[in-house]
Amino acid sequence: MWHSILDVSTGVGLWNYEDPGFFDRLERVRVSGLTRPFQVTSGVIAALGSALSCIGLGLTLVTFNPLLLPLLAFGGLPLLLTSRQESRLEFRFNVTQTQPSRLRAYLAILMTGRDEAKEVRAFDMVGNLRRRFDAVYSRYLDDLRGHLKRRTALSVIGQSGAAIVLGLTLLALAWMVTGGGLTIATAGAALVAVRMLASQIQGLTGGVQAVFESGLFIDDLQDFLALAPEPATAAAVRPFEQIESRQVSFSYPGRRTPAVDGVSIRIRRGEVVALVGENGSGKSTLAKLIAGLYPPDQGAVWWDDSPLSELPEGTARASTAVIFQDFVHYAMDVRTNIALGQPEQPVNDDGIRRAAAASGVADFVDELPQGYETMLTRMFDGGHDLSGGQWQRLAIARAFYRDAPLVILDEPSAALDPRAEYDLFSSLRSTIEGRSALVISHRFSTVRNADRIYVLDSGRVAESGTHDELMATDGIYAELFRLQATAYLPDESR
Numbered sequence: 282m283w284h285s286i287l288d289v290s291t292g293v294g295l296w297n298y299e300d301p302g303f304f305d306r307l308e309r310v311r312v313s314g315l316t317r318p319f320q321v322t323s324g325v326i327a328a329l330g331s332a333l334s335c336i337g338l339g340l341t342l343v344t345f346n347p348l349l350l351p352l353l354a355f356g357g358l359p360l361l362l363t364s365r366q367e368s369r370l371e372f373r374f375n376v377t378q379t380q381p382s383r384l385r386a387y388l389a390i391l392m393t394g395r396d397e398a399k400e401v402r403a404f405d406m407v408g409n410l411r412r413r414f415d416a417v418y419s420r421y422l423d424d425l426r427g428h429l430k431r432r433t434a435l436s437v438i439g440q441s442g443a444a445i446v447l448g449l450t451l452l453a454l455a456w457m458v459t460g461g462g463l464t465i466a467t468a469g470a471a472l473v474a475v476r477m478l479a480s481q482i483q484g485l486t487g488g489v490q491a492v493f494e495s496g497l498f499i500d501d502l503q504d505f506l507a508l509a510p511e512p513a514t515a516a517a518v519r520p521f522e523q524i525e526s527r528q529v530s531f532s533y534p535g536r537r538t539p540a541v542d543g544v545s546i547r548i549r550r551g552e553v554v555a556l557v558g559e560n561g562s563g564k565s566t567l568a569k570l571i572a573g574l575y576p577p578d579q580g581a582v583w584w585d586d587s588p589l590s591e592l593p594e595g596t597a598r599a600s601t602a603v604i605f606q607d608f609v610h611y612a613m614d615v616r617t618n619i620a621l622g623q624p625e626q627p628v629n630d631d632g633i634r635r636a637a638a639a640s641g642v643a644d645f646v647d648e649l650p651q652g653y654e655t656m657l658t659r660m661f662d663g664g665h666d667l668s669g670g671q672w673q674r675l676a677i678a679r680a681f682y683r684d685a686p687l688v689i690l691d692e693p694s695a696a697l698d699p700r701a702e703y704d705l706f707s708s709l710r711s712t713i714e715g716r717s718a719l720v721i722s723h724r725f726s727t728v729r730n731a732d733r734i735y736v737l738d739s740g741r742v743a744e745s746g747t748h749d750e751l752m753a754t755d756g757i758y759a760e761l762f763r764l765q766a767t768a769y770l771p772d773e774s775r
């Protein structure tokens with residue numbers, strides 16, 4: 282079951298991760314996927330066992346008096362009806378509680394996570410977070426109380442119905458004895474059979490209820506598993522002469538204004554192309570569209586003569602190495618952090634060293650206690666942590682190691698010191714050796730040597746050209762460039 286769930290969570294398109302409903306489902310199946318199928322099995326076994334006992338005891342009762350059987354059989358009916366209702370209540374309660382329970386888990390992570398611990402302490406947030414947690418928790422307890430009351434009421438109704446039927450059966454038995462239809466000895470035997478049958482009927486309805494209730498959760502699980510795409514055969518790396526986005530638009534779900542709005546850009550083989558623009562202008566989103574992580578709402582990304590949608594699924598991912606602004610710090614050793622750039626290939630130590638040299642990882646790796654074998658986390662024994670800029674160099678090494686025809690670096694120099702930044706970009710062309718790079722940066726020193734610079738503004742391309750052309754145009758780029766440049770100059774030369 283875990284394999285099936287992970288097939289879905291890792292196989293579905295990235296846009297699912299923008300959808301709270303997806304997380305709700307994932308949370309529910311994480312819990313029910315592991316317990317409910319088992320409950321169906323045990324429910325079926327219990328129901329079968331009870332059904333067999335019922336048949337045996339029923340036959341016995343019929344030999345005493347055929348009237349007794351239909352009476353008892355009705356005893357199961359109220360239970361069956363109310364237990365179905367109980368199951369529906371249980372499922373609905375579960376669905377409505379999924380999001381609050383995720384919120385509770387999230388607040389718990391804020392108070393227990395390593396990454397969060399320093400900020401939570403520095404801001405003395407603990408009291409505030411605890412109050413939030415307690416509020417969510419007490420709301421849950423209130424809801425749970427209401428839910429249990431409703432469930433108990435239903436259960437009392439069902440059980441009372443069954444008790445009444447049992448009482449009527451016993452009365453019928455007494456009536457038969459007084460009417461002389463049964464001897465005391467036979468009536469005693471019948472009494473035992475009636476009691477046993479009644480409890481077997483309870484077992485039968487209990488089993489049926491377990492199957493019914495689990496069935497509701499398994500329907501939910503099945504809907505989730507149906508999201509699984511066909512397992513894709515690994516797409517081949519596709520070299521290109523030119524990648525072009527043509528009038529590409531994309532809006533995040535629930536947002537009215539598009540994040541990327543009719544953008545056309547071009548990246549030729551061997552070029553270094555830069556994207557600049559203010560916060561929120563759509564640079565990272567465009568990078569995801571070009572890397573094939575989101576399908577555009579309009580327009581298309583063309584690899585030479587083919588739009589991405591006509592190439593084998595996964596071609597863009599296989600052919601790009603992208604390091605995001607918020608890249609992942611893998612709690613694994615240095616070598617693995619780089620080697621995950623090519624996760625399906627045997628580790629190539631030469632390649633690792635080359636990527637480490639080009640990204641500046643080589644500068645600090647020898648000082649780590651176990652060099653490339655050093656575990657990068659403090660959460661496990663023998664681990665070690667890196668500085669922000671060292672992590673960034675490691676992420677860049679992962680991108681270089683991937684050996685893809687297009688490298689996308691989103692804010693690669695944000696945490697780099699000036700020397701590391703200078704080294705990285707002065708050697709970028711020789712590092713990528715005829716491959717292409719799309720670099721997103723707010724540091725104009727990083728982008729000024731690009732072959733072409735696109736300036737994004739509110740999701741649109743406002744200007745494009747080389748540094749010199751853009752300076753001559755004297756538009757947004759020139760303004761932002763001068764703003765940054767003057768901050769570095771002595772006052773009298775401004």
Ligand SMILES: Nc1ncnc2c1ncn2[C@@H]1O[C@H](COP(=O)(O)OP(=O)(O)OP(=O)(O)O)[C@@H](O)[C@H]1O
Nearest residue numbers: 299533536540558559560561562563564565566567
């Ligand atoms: N996951 C998301 N869901 C909804 N809106 C988003 C999401 N990610 C980004 N946005 C919105 O899309 C727009 C473009 O965001 P994007 O991350 O592409 O900007 P950016 O140019 O990379 O900015 P920055 O310089 O701050 O990195 C912004 O208005 C942002 O608020």
Ligand SMILES: [Mg+2]
Nearest residue numbers: 564565566606
């Ligand atoms: Mg960004």
